[in-house]
Amino acid sequence: MGIEGLRFPLADLPPETETLRAEVRDFLAEERASGGFEPHCDAWMSNWSPEFSRKLAARGWIGIMWPKKYGGQERSALERYVITEELMAAGTPVFAHWLGDRQLGPTLLNYGTEAQRELILPRIVKGEIFLAAGMSEPDAGSDLAAARTSLKRSGDGWRLNGTKVWTSAAHLADYIIVFCRTEAQDPNHRHAGLNQVLVPMTAPGIHITPIHLINGRHHFNQVVFEDVEVGDDQIIGEIGAGWKQITDELVYERSGPERYLSTFPLFVAFIDKIRRDGATAAQTAMAGRLTAQYWALRRMSLCVVSAMAAGGLPNTEAAVVKDMGTRFEKDVIDAVRSVLVARPDAGSSDDFEVRLAEAILASPGLTLRGGANAILRGVIARGLGLR
Amino acid sequence: MNDIRVMLTETAEKLFTGLATPEVVNASEQGVWAANLWQAVEAAGLPRAAVPEDLGGSGGVLGDAFAVVGVAATHSAPIPLAETVLAGWVLSSAGLAVPDGPLTVVPETRGDAIIFTPADGGGWRLTGTARHVAWARHAHHIVVVGRDGDDVRVGLVKAADCDIQTDVNLAGEPADHVGFGGVHVAASDGGAAGASVTMETLWEMGALARTVQMAGALERAFALTVRYTSERVQFGRALSKFQAVQQEIALMAGEVAAAGVAADAAVAAAEKGAATQAIAAAKARVGQAAGMVAASAHQLHGAMGFTQEHSLHHSTRRLWAWRDEYGSEGEWAEKLGSWLVAQGGDGIWPFVSGSRAGLKE
Numbered sequence: 108m109g110i111e112g113l114r115f116p117l118a119d120l121p122p123e124t125e126t127l128r129a130e131v132r133d134f135l136a137e138e139r140a141s142g143g144f145e146p147h148c149d150a151w152m153s154n155w156s157p158e159f160s161r162k163l164a165a166r167g168w169i170g171i172m173w174p175k176k177y178g179g180q181e182r183s184a185l186e187r188y189v190i191t192e193e194l195m196a197a198g199t200p201v202f203a204h205w206l207g208d209r210q211l212g213p214t215l216l217n218y219g220t221e222a223q224r225e226l227i228l229p230r231i232v233k234g235e236i237f238l239a240a241g242m243s244e245p246d247a248g249s250d251l252a253a254a255r256t257s258l259k260r261s262g263d264g265w266r267l268n269g270t271k272v273w274t275s276a277a278h279l280a281d282y283i284i285v286f287c288r289t290e291a292q293d294p295n296h297r298h299a300g301l302n303q304v305l306v307p308m309t310a311p312g313i314h315i316t317p318i319h320l321i322n323g324r325h326h327f328n329q330v331v332f333e334d335v336e337v338g339d340d341q342i343i344g345e346i347g348a349g350w351k352q353i354t355d356e357l358v359y360e361r362s363g364p365e366r367y368l369s370t371f372p373l374f375v376a377f378i379d380k381i382r383r384d385g386a387t388a389a390q391t392a393m394a395g396r397l398t399a400q401y402w403a404l405r406r407m408s409l410c411v412v413s414a415m416a417a418g419g420l421p422n423t424e425a426a427v428v429k430d431m432g433t434r435f436e437k438d439v440i441d442a443v444r445s446v447l448v449a450r451p452d453a454g455s456s457d458d459f460e461v462r463l464a465e466a467i468l469a470s471p472g473l474t475l476r477g478g479a480n481a482i483l484r485g486v487i488a489r490g491l492g493l494r
Numbered sequence: 495m496n497d498i499r500v501m502l503t504e505t506a507e508k509l510f511t512g513l514a515t516p517e518v519v520n521a522s523e524q525g526v527w528a529a530n531l532w533q534a535v536e537a538a539g540l541p542r543a544a545v546p547e548d549l550g551g552s553g554g555v556l557g558d559a560f561a562v563v564g565v566a567a568t569h570s571a572p573i574p575l576a577e578t579v580l581a582g583w584v585l586s587s588a589g590l591a592v593p594d595g596p597l598t599v600v601p602e603t604r605g606d607a608i609i610f611t612p613a614d615g616g617g618w619r620l621t622g623t624a625r626h627v628a629w630a631r632h633a634h635h636i637v638v639v640g641r642d643g644d645d646v647r648v649g650l651v652k653a654a655d656c657d658i659q660t661d662v663n664l665a666g667e668p669a670d671h672v673g674f675g676g677v678h679v680a681a682s683d684g685g686a687a688g689a690s691v692t693m694e695t696l697w698e699m700g701a702l703a704r705t706v707q708m709a710g711a712l713e714r715a716f717a718l719t720v721r722y723t724s725e726r727v728q729f730g731r732a733l734s735k736f737q738a739v740q741q742e743i744a745l746m747a748g749e750v751a752a753a754g755v756a757a758d759a760a761v762a763a764a765e766k767g768a769a770t771q772a773i774a775a776a777k778a779r780v781g782q783a784a785g786m787v788a789a790s791a792h793q794l795h796g797a798m799g800f801t802q803e804h805s806l807h808h809s810t811r812r813l814w815a816w817r818d819e820y821g822s823e824g825e826w827a828e829k830l831g832s833w834l835v836a837q838g839g840d841g842i843w844p845f846v847s848g849s850r851a852g853l854k855e
Contacts (some may be wrong), residue, residue, distance in 0.1 A: 108714060114749045116702035117758040131853030132664045136852075223777045232713045326712065371843075379839035386835045392824055394829030396782075399775040401846045403756040410755060426750075484736075491747060 112491045113423055117406070118413030124189045131193040134166065139197075146198030146372040148462050149469040151365045152476070153324045154200030155279060157234070163194075163201070164234030169208050173216060174349055177224060178232035182414035188409070192364040198372035202326065204275065205229040207238035210359040211284050214303065218344035218352050223305055227282065237472060239308075240281035241271035242331055242353070248273075248481045252350065256287040256332060258304060265342075267304065267312075267335040273476075277313050277328040285332070286353055289346055301349030305341045312336075322468030360477050362411045362425040367404045367432030369473055370439045370466045374401075376392045376459040377443045390446045397442055404432050423490025426483040433474045440466050495772035498554055499561050502543060506562045509534055510569035512611065516805040522572030525667035527632050532573050532596055535566075541578040542592055550592045551582065560706045560761045567710030570808040572667065574598050574629035581637040583699060585653055587688025588648045595634030600624035600672060602819070608640030608674055610647040616681040618642065618649060620674035628819075630658050630670035638674070639687060639696050646692055649684035651677050663819070688699065690767070700820035701777045707815050708780045709757035712750045713789040715809040722795050739794060746790050749783040756780050771845060774830040781823035784813040803815040 109115070145163070145423055147154060164167055168190050173179025175415050181384050194201050212231055215224050226369070230236040247253040256269025267287060277283060290300030312335040318327040318330070374397060407428050410472045414421040440463070451464035474480045488494050503807045512530040521622050522528050535541060544559035545551020552558075559579045566575045574596045581597035600608060606623040620638060630636060633653045640647055657673035720743065723733040733739050762774035763769035788810040792799050800805040817823065834842060 109754065110713065110719070110747055110750055113747055113751055115755050117755060117762060119762075125849060127850040128847075128849055132852030196847070257797065285516070299669075334688040368546055375839040375842055377839075378790045378835060378842055382835050382838050386831075388828065391831035391835055392828040393831070394834050395774065395827035395829065396778060396823070398834055398842060398846065399756075399827060402772075402841075403752045403759075403779045405754060405757045405846055406755045427744075427748045427751055428633060431752065481741065484741045487744035488740035491743065493720070493724075493740050493743060 109167070110491070113427065114414070114421070114423060115407060115410045116413075118409050120185055120189065120409070126310050127186055128189045128193060131168070131190055134162075135193065135206045136201070137164070138199075144197075144199050146375070147200075148198065148372050148465040149369045149472075150198045150200050150372075150471070151205060151369070152202060152275070153322075153326055153469065155202045155276065155326070157203050157237070157279075158221035159200050160204040160237070163204070163411075164232065166333060167232075169204050169234060170212055170228065170232040173212060173228055173232065177228035179228070181230075184412055186367040188364070188412045192368070192405070195364045195368040197369055203237045203279065204231065204234060206240055206275065207236075209363065210286040210356045211238045211240060213341065214284065214352060214356050215305075217355065218303070218348075219305070220340065220343075222340060223343065225350050227305070230281075235277065237279060238276050238282040239275050239277045239283040239330075241277070241283050241285040243273040244270055245272055249479050251286070251353070252301065253292065254286055254288060254301070254491055256285060257294075258287045258289050258302055258337065261336070264339065265304075267306065267332045267337050269332050271330045272318065272327070272333075274328045275326050276328045277308070277330045277439065278317060278318075278325075280308055283330065284343065286349060298350035300347055301353070302346055303349050303352055304337050304344040305343055306332075306335060306337060310335050319467075320472070322465070324469075354422070356423050357478065358415070358420045361429040361483075362408070362415060362421075364405070364408055366477070367401070367408065369433075369469070370436045370462075371401070373443065373459070373462040373466045374439055376462045377447065380449075380457075380459045381447065387446070391448045393442060397439055400435055404428070404435060408432070423487055426478070426486040426490070429478065430480050430483040433480060437470050437473045439467055440470060468470045499558050501831045502540070502554075502558055503561050503565055505538055506540060506565040509538060510539075510566060510571050514566070514569040514571040516808060519570045519572050519805070519808050527766040528572050532569065535571075535573060535575060536594065541575060541597075542582050544579065545586045549586045549590070550594075551586070556583070556765050557761050562705070563703060564710035564757070566705045567707035567812070568714045570714070570805075570812060574633060576707055577628050577633075579670065580696075580699055580703055581635075582698065584637050584639060584648055584687070585650065586693055587691045588685050589688070590648070590650065590685065593635055593650070596629065596632055596671040597635050597637055598627055598629050598633040599637045599639065599696070599700070600627050600630075601639070601696075602627050604654075604697075604821075608638050609667045610649065610679070610684070612642065613678060618647065618684055619676045620649065620651065620679060621676060622674055624674070625713045626661065626663070626819075627672050628663075629668050630672050631660055631668050636672060638679075639691065639693065640655040641693075646687040647678045647684060648691065649679035649688045650680055651683075652815045656784070664815040667812075667815065669684050673759075677742045696768075697820060698770055698773045699764070701826065702760055702769075702773050705760055705773070705776045705780045706757045708784045708813055709753045711809045711812045711816070712753050712780075712783060712787050715787055715806065715813065716746055716750045718806050718809070719746065719791045719794050722799070726796070726798075729790050733794070733807045742790055742794060746787050747786050753780040753787075771830055771833060774826040774833075777821060778823045778826040778830065781817040781826075803851075 453464040542551035577598040610618040663669040756776040763772035
């Protein structure tokens, strides 16, 4: 039964998570009431608030799965899921701590040295430092293995040279984990010679240039590394093992509820607006149709996280949920427009019009970041045994 | 999945693989009742898996019965297994024993109403017509849900006592019209419907059955597509080596996976009671998947898949028929939408997340 190569056994959250969910909802209600944040589309990617991140840290909600000796609470992936989905649904500005909590901390836990873990993890948990990930390059986007940033031996240490692009939050981060090569790419062994190194943003030789997007946002950057000195103690994991490390990291990156909830604040505003103005049959049917998809996507997302909580790395399933989720969060935009006439306007007094403008201008990125969807479908095809 | 369910589905898988072959499905469409198949299904206790033991069943839960319904649908099994499960749910809710033999339930078409009139000497006389009733011509008994004034009643009648006009659905499955011109229901064969059975919940359970069936048929349409594209060679290689084909299969896989999860989640909600919105969401979502996957499956099978001879149509015609039975995607979307709009924007996330934790009620 089921599909060969794809496992989505129905998963439920343990009943104990209800208490945690209620706490998060209470926190969010207080923050909204006191003006601590406004819900926005794509806020998790576009809206940076160290202050908001520190409030979450004060509640113990960053790095909650990590060992207690690093300041974590050793709580489960399912508990983390409850926190993240509540933050996503509410459109909160969590961007500052997101990468560290979601994937870079786990990379250090899985592959880093004890010294690296002690240096970095407790400060992520406290919201004191924020991390960036240097992965893509001008000639290495979907084809990440084509990365050319080089790590060359120099005396007792190494020198890092190269250019990274689409580096989220590099301009605000304290550390960056850089994906780089110790050997030039061998066409017969494309994934050999890759590594990850931990670099403080204060290191001499790092030059950051902002990349401005069509929606007026700046969260991506170009980061140039010019003879940046790297010590042996900054190498994460084994030399040459970077490809395995980063593909594991990508499962964390791709598996979360942010992958279908980026435009949820728009949908909420849509419901409020049609209720206020008297919903037509077409609007009502669209509300039901889109909610049915949200409901199904969430259940699929929960399957993936449950599999990870049980110790698996469901690479194919995560790709399915990310491909479907990101296409859907984009489709929501034209779906609501098809039944409700409004002017997308970031300066409007109408919430729906503001969120419509945000969503439209963020829309191209939804299916590009974290793996362009055509690439994800290639991952799925491989998981199905077609490639 | 619990152990009982694993065992039931493994038994079902073996049974249907052996006895619900494409030849049997084709023969059924020509009017041949799949007697061997039904006998084997009944001998394995599958139709009454969720009926309490004291009413003739195995005492399992709804999810056990629906799991087997899904396997049957994967094999396009031409028997009223889903209908017998529904009938069993109706009868056992009313404290009535569930008889042997294939059963079906009425009404199946929106707007059809069967009236129960108390009869002199006890029991009731039934009047009314039920249209497009699945498998009525092969059922031994028909389970009727109707009204006596404002009260919902259930009754068991012999199919032979009813007037049956044959008809079929798009998949060539029997979908007959049943006339109840004063048919008598003995007092011991009927009574008040159980608390969980109303005209609305009957409609919901029917929709749930079709949702589970579509999820099963989707798996078969997908498996056939993977197999065909791996075997069919054009331009010097298997179709599955072309990126365009891989991309479309990847999209199909997502839809099939979504349908399976949605169906499972709706069944789980139904086991807990109060599952109207979950069933609405699932039927809408799975119906949508059915359309997309049926279209892609045929596209990737090329001309061969469009023939009678190839068995793809056993699955795709069922998908096309079942998505419009017990309410289409559009109808369920509108019903769900009405409920949601009444909740307002703040009510969406509690529904999607399945939790009202922390809300001030």
